[in-house]
Amino acid sequence: MNGQLANRFTPYIFMAPAVLIMGIALLYPLGYMVYGSFREWNPSQNISETEFVGLKNYITLFFDAAFRESLAVTLIFAVTVVAAELFIGVGLALLLDRNIRGMSLLRTLFILPMMIAPVVVGLMWRYMYHPTVGTINRTLKSMGFEGVDWLGQHALASVIVADIWQWTPFIFILALAALQSLPRSALEAARIDGATAWQQIFYIKLPLMMPVLIVTALLRLIDAFKVLEVILVMTQGGPGLSTEILALRISRTATEFRELGVAAAMSNYLLILLLLLTLGMFVITRLQEKRAARLAKMVQEES
Amino acid sequence: MLKKLKHLTLATAMLLSTSAMAGPYDPYKGETLVVNFPAHPHYNAVMKILPEFTKETGINVEVDQLPYLKMRERQTLELAQDEGEYDLVAYVVFSKADYVYADQLENLARYFMNPKLADPNYDADDLIDGYVYNIGFAGGNKGYLEGKTGSLFGIPYGSETSVLGYRKDIFDKHGLKVPETYDELLKTACAIPQLEPGMGGLSSRAASGHHASHAFLLHLAPLGGRVFDDNWNPIVNNAQGVQAANALKTIVECGPEGAASFGFGEALGSFLNGDTAMFLDTTVVAGQINDPDKSKVVGKVGWAMHPMGTRRGSQTGGFGIGIPKNAEHKEAAFLLMQWLTSKKADKLVALAGGNPSRFSTHADAEVNAKFPHMATFGEALKYADPDWRPIIPVWGKINADLGTTLSKVLTEGLDVQEALDGVAERTKGVMNEAGYYTWN
Numbered sequence: 001m002n003g004q005l006a007n008r009f010t011p012y013i014f015m016a017p018a019v020l021i022m023g024i025a026l027l028y029p030l031g032y033m034v035y036g037s038f039r040e041w042n043p044s045q046n047i048s049e050t051e052f053v054g055l056k057n058y059i060t061l062f063f064d065a066a067f068r069e070s071l072a073v074t075l076i077f078a079v080t081v082v083a084a085e086l087f088i089g090v091g092l093a094l095l096l097d098r099n100i101r102g103m104s105l106l107r108t109l110f111i112l113p114m115m116i117a118p119v120v121v122g123l124m125w126r127y128m129y130h131p132t133v134g135t136i137n138r139t140l141k142s143m144g145f146e147g148v149d150w151l152g153q154h155a156l157a158s159v160i161v162a163d164i165w166q167w168t169p170f171i172f173i174l175a176l177a178a179l180q181s182l183p184r185s186a187l188e189a190a191r192i193d194g195a196t197a198w199q200q201i202f203y204i205k206l207p208l209m210m211p212v213l214i215v216t217a218l219l220r221l222i223d224a225f226k227v228l229e230v231i232l233v234m235t236q237g238g239p240g241l242s243t244e245i246l247a248l249r250i251s252r253t254a255t256e257f258r259e260l261g262v263a264a265a266m267s268n269y270l271l272i273l274l275l276l277l278t279l280g281m282f283v284i285t286r287l288q289e290k291r292a293a294r295l296a297k298m299v300q301e302e303s
Numbered sequence: 304m305l306k307k308l309k310h311l312t313l314a315t316a317m318l319l320s321t322s323a324m325a326g327p328y329d330p331y332k333g334e335t336l337v338v339n340f341p342a343h344p345h346y347n348a349v350m351k352i353l354p355e356f357t358k359e360t361g362i363n364v365e366v367d368q369l370p371y372l373k374m375r376e377r378q379t380l381e382l383a384q385d386e387g388e389y390d391l392v393a394y395v396v397f398s399k400a401d402y403v404y405a406d407q408l409e410n411l412a413r414y415f416m417n418p419k420l421a422d423p424n425y426d427a428d429d430l431i432d433g434y435v436y437n438i439g440f441a442g443g444n445k446g447y448l449e450g451k452t453g454s455l456f457g458i459p460y461g462s463e464t465s466v467l468g469y470r471k472d473i474f475d476k477h478g479l480k481v482p483e484t485y486d487e488l489l490k491t492a493c494a495i496p497q498l499e500p501g502m503g504g505l506s507s508r509a510a511s512g513h514h515a516s517h518a519f520l521l522h523l524a525p526l527g528g529r530v531f532d533d534n535w536n537p538i539v540n541n542a543q544g545v546q547a548a549n550a551l552k553t554i555v556e557c558g559p560e561g562a563a564s565f566g567f568g569e570a571l572g573s574f575l576n577g578d579t580a581m582f583l584d585t586t587v588v589a590g591q592i593n594d595p596d597k598s599k600v601v602g603k604v605g606w607a608m609h610p611m612g613t614r615r616g617s618q619t620g621g622f623g624i625g626i627p628k629n630a631e632h633k634e635a636a637f638l639l640m641q642w643l644t645s646k647k648a649d650k651l652v653a654l655a656g657g658n659p660s661r662f663s664t665h666a667d668a669e670v671n672a673k674f675p676h677m678a679t680f681g682e683a684l685k686y687a688d689p690d691w692r693p694i695i696p697v698w699g700k701i702n703a704d705l706g707t708t709l710s711k712v713l714t715e716g717l718d719v720q721e722a723l724d725g726v727a728e729r730t731k732g733v734m735n736e737a738g739y740y741t742w743n
Contacts (some may be wrong), residue, residue, distance in 0.1 A: 183441020
């Protein structure tokens with residue numbers, strides 16, 4: 001009996017250290033943040049000296065025009081970059097899904113931008129966009145066009161381009177992996193039936209890749225909501241608030257405005273948003289699994 | 304035998320007398336101070352003179368030098384502890400409000416009253432008034448200015464004011480007059496792009512946030528404006544405010560290409576690169592202008608006072624040094640602070656390329672022989688305005704709003720009056736919440 005009990009608890013005992021570490025490393029800071037978001041908290045104060053203000057921070061934020069503008073910028077940024085990256089990434093994957101000599105070298109080259117530290121990416125693009133000495137304007141001018149004030153007049157678009165440049169490879173590499181693991185039989189059957197290349201893409205390849213693409217897109221979306229360094233280095237959120245994404249606003253609220261409580265509340269809004277996205281991802285994968293299981297069952301029953 | 308005894312007594316007497324006459328630094332010999340300085344041209348010069356202090360006093364100094372935003376973050380954490388790591392900190396001017404309000408800096412009265420610590424030859428009156436009231440003083444008028452209720456919490460060190468740098472060669476070539484008033488400044492700034500195609504008039508910071516706000520305030524004080532009236536009502540949107548914003552707008556439009564997104568680095572860079580004919584900002588850059596590694600305009604730059612609007616009012620800013628409440632070696636830290644800002648060390652640091660804190664150093668012949676601009680800077684300092692920017696705990700938030708709104712004026716064509724009205728309204732809300740209207 002005793003042995004049985006011990007047996008039943010063994011797995012939990014083995015898991016205990018991990019759970020403990022998770023609790024300390026994950027839940028404690030998270031709880032601290034949630035707790036802090038209900039308080040009026042100046043960084044010069046200990047949290048015990050702070051005053052409880054209820055939902056005030058959340059309500060102030062809700063009516064704060066700057067916060068809402070920042071939220072809108074974040075949404076525009078995230079949706080645009082993910083859509084563009086998906087389009088270009090999947091397109092590239094479809095183009096490069098063939099036996100070319102030196103393919104592995106090409107693939108490594110394509111994923112290089114992803115490996116560069118974000119601060120470096122920001123600096124690089126900032127210099128490329130520089131109005132007088134930047135590569136882009138110099139090229140434009142040498143071709144006889146007028147220079148463009150990239151980070152002044154078209155800041156959000158410029159930042160979006162930099163992000164697309166850095167993160168398209170992520171989608172590309174996952175899409176390529178998905179493409180190469182597609183069942184060749186389906187493609188062969190389509191080819192025998194006389195499907196054109198476009199038809200193969202739209203009716204066979206894309207639908208079969210869809211599960212991978214959805215997960216990839218959600219991962220990128222979550223990442224895009226939290227992007228900070230590249231924008232911080234390139235524009236510091238300017239001009240005006242035109243590129244001030246939420247992560248940057250949170251950091252400024254904590255350091256410049258010295259309102260840790262409000263910053264915590266803002267982080268919680270972001271967390272809730274990301275949680276909803278993650279939940280969406282869960283639901284979609286679950287639905288797909290169910291559909292796959294149903295299909296498999298149907299196939300089995302037919303055979 | 305008797306002779307021997309005599310010798311011995313003499314020796315003992317001498318020993319006693321020397322210990323009675325021990326130097327002020329002796330009790331602290333061998334102590335090690337940990338200080339927190341920013342990575343900044345002035346403090347780089349300080350690093351060169353610190354060995355002199357250790358040689359003279361036997362007190363060791365260990366320096367933790369951090370980029371200045373990082374430094375502020377670190378200090379905020381350190382100063383809130385029960386026992387701090389730092390014995391002396393250099394703080395950026397707007398931290399004064401936060402640290403003093405949170406009771407984290409030592410009041411210096413206790414040290415200047417202590418005859419064993421205070422050097423009678425210190426000559427505090429020689430310290431630059433504007434700097435002292437702007438950076439070191441708290442509790443006076445409006446809470447952050449000179450006044451009967453105030454006292455000293457820090458000493459300006461690595462402080463700066465604004466001066467106008469101009470390209471002598473360009474001004475000579477076209478027979479331009481160095482602008483003395485704002486009208487002349489704006490006219491000259493816009494004339495230069497026409498006289499020298501491809502060259503901007505005046506390079507100014509203008510990027511969203513702190514940069515745009517700083518540039519605007521730089522013009523607001525000389526043009527007669529203020530952010531608040533005496534009852535803390537925002538008046539940034541009055542006629543002077545609009546004039547200052549329009550001045551900034553004109554300067555950016557007649558400035559180098561892409562000026563609307565310039566931060567301090569880009570603004571300075573374009574002047575050093577020879578892309579603009581004038582530069583109106585901090586005195587800190589003087590050292591870099593004649594450094595051939597960084598500058599293409601070596602020997603071509605002249606200096607003049609910040610032009611005048613309805614009054615003279617150059618900025619005051621930069622750093623001060625103070626002793627944290629939770630420091631371990633407060634007395635030795637005071638001795639270091641006093642030594643660093645003494646006449647002798649102030650001159651040493653000026654010669655090493657730092658920004659002196661004393662009038663006498665600005666007038667010193669040796670310093671002027673090495674840096675001929677020092678006399679002009681000293682003259683400008685007489686008009687340094689400690690109230691050009693309010694130093695109150697909520698300033699960070701107002702500053703950010705002012706800066707982003709002005710950036711919208713510069714890049715998105717927002718109407719100046721409308722923009723400043725918006726800032727004033729939001730500022731009023733912030734001030735109200737912070738309790739500034741409790742007595743109204």
